[in-house]
Amino acid sequence: xxxxxxxxxxxxxxxxxxxxxxxxxxxxxxxxxxxxxxxxxxxxxxxxxxxxxxxxxxxxxxxxxxxxxxxxxxxxxxxxxxxxxxxxxxxxxxxxxxxxxxxxxxxxxxxxxxxxxxxxxxxxxxxxxxxxxxxxxxxxxxxxxxxxxxxxxxxxx
Numbered sequence: 001x002x003x004x005x006x007x008x009x010x011x012x013x014x015x016x017x018x019x020x021x022x023x024x025x026x027x028x029x030x031x032x033x034x035x036x037x038x039x040x041x042x043x044x045x046x047x048x049x050x051x052x053x054x055x056x057x058x059x060x061x062x063x064x065x066x067x068x069x070x071x072x073x074x075x076x077x078x079x080x081x082x083x084x085x086x087x088x089x090x091x092x093x094x095x096x097x098x099x100x101x102x103x104x105x106x107x108x109x110x111x112x113x114x115x116x117x118x119x120x121x122x123x124x125x126x127x128x129x130x131x132x133x134x135x136x137x138x139x140x141x142x143x144x145x146x147x148x149x150x151x152x153x154x155x156x157x
Contacts, residue, residue, distance in 0.1 A: 003116065003117050003118075004114055004115065004116055005098065005102060005115040005116065005117055007046040008043055008046075008097055008098070013040075013043045013044070016039070016043055016082065016097070017036070017039060017040065017043070019082065020035075020039050020077070020080065020082045023080040023081070023082065024080065027080060029076065029080070033063075034063070034065045034069050034073060035073045035076065035077075037058050037061060037063045037065060038054060038058065038065075038069075038070055038073035038074060038077065039073075039077060039082060039083075040061075041054045041057040041058055041061070042054060042074075042077070042083055042095055042097050043097050044057070045057060045097075047112075047113070048086045048094035048095060048096050048104075048113040049094060049095055050092045050093065050094055050095075051067075051070055051071050051074055051092075051093070051095075052067075052092075054070050054074065054095070055067050055070040058070060074095055077095075078095070081099075083095050083096060083097050083099075084096045084098075084099065086104060086113060091111055094113060096115075098115055101117075101122045101140075102115050102116060102117050102122075102140070103115075103116050103117075103118060103121055103122075103140055103141040103142070103143065104116070104140065104141070104142045104143070105143050105144075105145070105147070106142050106143070106144045106145075107144075107145070107146055107147035107150055108144055108145065108146060109146050109147070109150035109153075110147065110149065110150050112147050112149075114147075116143075121141050124139070126139055
């Protein structure tokens with residue numbers, strides 16, 4: 001059954017922050033207030049935020065944090081495996097707080113990205129790419145089209 005994934009709940013957020021702190025300790029990376037603010041912002045946002053959106057969210061939280069610190073912190077979070085990058089051709093890099101297998105609906109008009117779970121996609125067997133010297137570790141599908149909101153705007157024109 002296909003479904004849109006619900007926002008990350010408070011318990012999941014608490015576990016993910018604890019996991020982030022543990023990974024920082026193991027990697028010898030200081031757990032700064034700025035990094036904590038960035039990880040909390042990404043987990044709180046119910047979208048796939050850009051670095052600028054995370055920066056704006058940190059300003060709303062009245063944090064004294066520079067744009068460069070947000071960018072560096074996001075890259076640290078990706079490196080530590082706490083979040084992933086959701087890159088789409090022709091768009092800025094967006095960050096994804098969800099680590100479980102899922103896929104994306106991407107609107108070609110407004111850029112909205114929606115998380116979906118579809119067992120028929122997730123259960124697809126990954127191809128053996130060893131002939132190319134490549135080991136596939138993850139597969140995420142992007143279904144690109146036009147969202148309901150943008151289709152309504154098109155009809156009004």
